[in-house]
Amino acid sequence: MMEFLSLAWRFRKRLVGIWLVVMVIVLVRVLTMQAMYTSECLLVPLSLEQVDELSQSGLRMPSASKLFSGGGGRDDYMIVAFLRSRQLTDRVIEDLELKKELFSDRWDAEAKKWIGRSGGEPGRQASRRGMSGRIDVLYDEYTSLLTLRVHWPTPDGSKRVADGYLSVADKMLREAAIAEGDRRIQELERELSLTAIHDVGVYLAGEMTAAISSLTSIRARAMYAFRVIDPPVLPDVKSWPPRGFLMILAAFVTAAVELGVLAGLYLRGSVGPNPGQE
Numbered sequence: 001m002m003e004f005l006s007l008a009w010r011f012r013k014r015l016v017g018i019w020l021v022v023m024v025i026v027l028v029r030v031l032t033m034q035a036m037y038t039s040e041c042l043l044v045p046l047s048l049e050q051v052d053e054l055s056q057s058g059l060r061m062p063s064a065s066k067l068f069s070g071g072g073g074r075d076d077y078m079i080v081a082f083l084r085s086r087q088l089t090d091r092v093i094e095d096l097e098l099k100k101e102l103f104s105d106r107w108d109a110e111a112k113k114w115i116g117r118s119g120g121e122p123g124r125q126a127s128r129r130g131m132s133g134r135i136d137v138l139y140d141e142y143t144s145l146l147t148l149r150v151h152w153p154t155p156d157g158s159k160r161v162a163d164g165y166l167s168v169a170d171k172m173l174r175e176a177a178i179a180e181g182d183r184r185i186q187e188l189e190r191e192l193s194l195t196a197i198h199d200v201g202v203y204l205a206g207e208m209t210a211a212i213s214s215l216t217s218i219r220a221r222a223m224y225a226f227r228v229i230d231p232p233v234l235p236d237v238k239s240w241p242p243r244g245f246l247m248i249l250a251a252f253v254t255a256a257v258e259l260g261v262l263a264g265l266y267l268r269g270s271v272g273p274n275p276g277q278e
Contacts, residue, residue, distance in 0.1 A: 162232035
């Protein structure tokens, strides 16, 4: 142990020099990191009311929830999966016009057009990559609470995107349920116009009444897919980067790597203590 400490002391100038160079590089990188603000909201997933579920018959037609999940299952799981879907991400980017913010270096704000020499308008895949890491959807199965976090370079931007994300998601799920309800009503109208049996006509009329009632309820609900407990707020502190923590971490990691390399060389016998030198 004393021999290793003597070796470390002999190479102290090199070790300190390398450590300082690394820390300067880390400092420059940390200071140039893009700051992020996080707007967070707390939600409760609601039961996805559908025309078919309120129908009086035993028939089961494709429901609104299945339009996004491809199958049955708990509504809260479907809502969480939809909030993480590429389909929703694409719609949010389009409706909120986020491409101009995600790729500001390609957008000429004065001319209001994309700069061709900088790559032009980004495609769908590039836009998704630009959104990567900016949206977090967390779900607690025990409490059935859903947390949405939006990370954005500006405080007002993070809140605006969070509000828009919720609005677009609820709108898409509601539109899917309404479209399915309209399809069901049209189908019942067609069957009713073709039937010649009185009892069947009465049965289909009851089905149509239930379908119209359910469709009216879907349109009237203030929020279709979830209830907002804590709405998105305007953040007043940066959530990223934690510059102090990163600098301390880099300092310890760099020192540990240096000592590890020196210990490896010492054990291999590549270097050894030299009492005659400092």
